[in-house]
Amino acid sequence: SQQGEEDPQALSIQEGENATMNCSYKTSINNLQWYRQNSGRGLVHLILIRSNEREKHSGRLRVTLDTSKKSSSLLITASRAADTASYFCATDAPPPGRRALTFGSGTRLQVQP
Amino acid sequence: DARVTQTPRHKVTEMGQEVTMRCQPILGHNTVFWYRQTMMQGLELLAYFRNRAPLDDSGMPKDRFSAEMPDATLATLKIQPSEPRDSAVYFCASGLVLSHGGETQYFGPGTRLLVL
DSSP states (O other), X not given: OOSOXXXXXXXEEETTXXXXXXXXXXXXXXXXXXXXXXXXXXXXXXXXXXXXXXXXXXXXXXXXXXXXXXXXXXXXXXXXXXGOEEXXXXXEOOTTSOOSOEXXXXXXXXXXX | OOOOEEEOSEEEXXXXXXXXEEEEOOTTOOEEEEEEEETTTEEXXXXXXXXXXXXXXXXXXXXXXXXXXXXTTEEEEEESSOOGGGOEEEEEEEEEEOTTSXXXXXXXXXXXXXXX
């Protein structure tokens, strides 16, 4: 079963708007990561947030983590057509749990020019 | 610019044939992962190696799939015999364990497999 579930499954916005994607997970985590996948390509790591962090920024990306609600959000500000991709959250468990990442089902983002 | 390489990029084969996919992880990475991605199941972990030792292959059908790391520069995933339901994109990723225990993964471009 998948640890992370993204919401929404698909999102379509206009260039310049902000895009918010959410991820919920079920069990305790060590870290939560967000990855991006362009059509037909492999996943690319975007950002990692540790379980003791609440918010992290990287360029136009902002990630929040609420461990009490077992949820995370990824905000892309001032979106561009090039941001069109699928976005996945991934979690790994604290030791001695499974250290490999478990990926969610992804959010397909379409940014209209 | 270090990257994970995978061969072949595309493979079309007939049911019952053996399929071998290869992956060259990024030099210096000590973890290697094999994933399978389909529309229905999403991204599934098949196998996970650390320092060439298999740590987790619970996601892999053992009767037909096998994963190995003959050396630190090569990981292989074999399917024998292949079946149409194995049609998917197979990704290899190599990992860098961070100081706080997190692991960022670097994905290859994938092998798109079609079993007829």
